[in-house]
Amino acid sequence: MMTRTFIRPALAVALLALLPTLGSAADCPGNPDALGTARVLTVDPAVTPAVGRKHFPVTLPLQPKEIVLTFDDGPWPGTTDAVLAALRHECVKASFFMLGRNAAAHPALAKKVLTDGHTVAYHTYSHPLLNHMSVERAEAEIDRGFAAIDQAVYGSGSHTPKTPFFRFPGFASSPALIELLTKRHITVFGADLWASDWNRMRPDHERMLVLERLAKTHGGILLFHDTQAQTAKMLPDLLRDLKRQGYRIVHVVPR
Numbered sequence: 001m002m003t004r005t006f007i008r009p010a011l012a013v014a015l016l017a018l019l020p021t022l023g024s025a026a027d028c029p030g031n032p033d034a035l036g037t038a039r040v041l042t043v044d045p046a047v048t049p050a051v052g053r054k055h056f057p058v059t060l061p062l063q064p065k066e067i068v069l070t071f072d073d074g075p076w077p078g079t080t081d082a083v084l085a086a087l088r089h090e091c092v093k094a095s096f097f098m099l100g101r102n103a104a105a106h107p108a109l110a111k112k113v114l115t116d117g118h119t120v121a122y123h124t125y126s127h128p129l130l131n132h133m134s135v136e137r138a139e140a141e142i143d144r145g146f147a148a149i150d151q152a153v154y155g156s157g158s159h160t161p162k163t164p165f166f167r168f169p170g171f172a173s174s175p176a177l178i179e180l181l182t183k184r185h186i187t188v189f190g191a192d193l194w195a196s197d198w199n200r201m202r203p204d205h206e207r208m209l210v211l212e213r214l215a216k217t218h219g220g221i222l223l224f225h226d227t228q229a230q231t232a233k234m235l236p237d238l239l240r241d242l243k244r245q246g247y248r249i250v251h252v253v254p255r
């Protein structure tokens, strides 16, 4: 018993000492003042089957001012390239919930998301509202997305996704589909806040809107669309704002 009580605090101190190095500016070539990625969070579908307070009672175990950046609907030439460049400049890692049809049409860009170190996740093949279909058709659409995205990104695909993270198009889930994904050990990602970037607005307006919402939610899972030019445009300035305001970026990865 005595040894245990001594080892545990020592281990905790050692682990804590390692944490700041992850996001330290020295790790970001060419940008000594980079926002950086503060920590990596492993997400296990057995522990968190569905997350995001907009639609579910729970979210990821995040501290105040921690943000998980997520981008939906890509990859899309031009806008996704610009988003990747902004993230790379700040040494920030995000998650991309891709569409199968876009990954199939732009496999090199889909691969680039992975080689840049981001998490590749899934958002169906062609973005239908799954709660308007039979469960069987909805599952086929989800599986087609898994296979097409993994084929584009990894060179081979099946109905078992390489990373068990899925987001419903339009957040149009149903209890039956959530149960099905839970049984298949896939975490359903909702969001804690979003940029509303499906509405057309000036990039600066979108940036201010996101900062206002973050101030209210104190961080969380933040949803953008890497297909939107206004999002790609405001992202470099937003990441600077996040750094100035003391937010920390958390990168979610599978177990």
Ligand SMILES: [Zn+2]
Pocket: 072, 073, 123, 127, 168, 169, 170
């Ligand atoms: Zn979408």
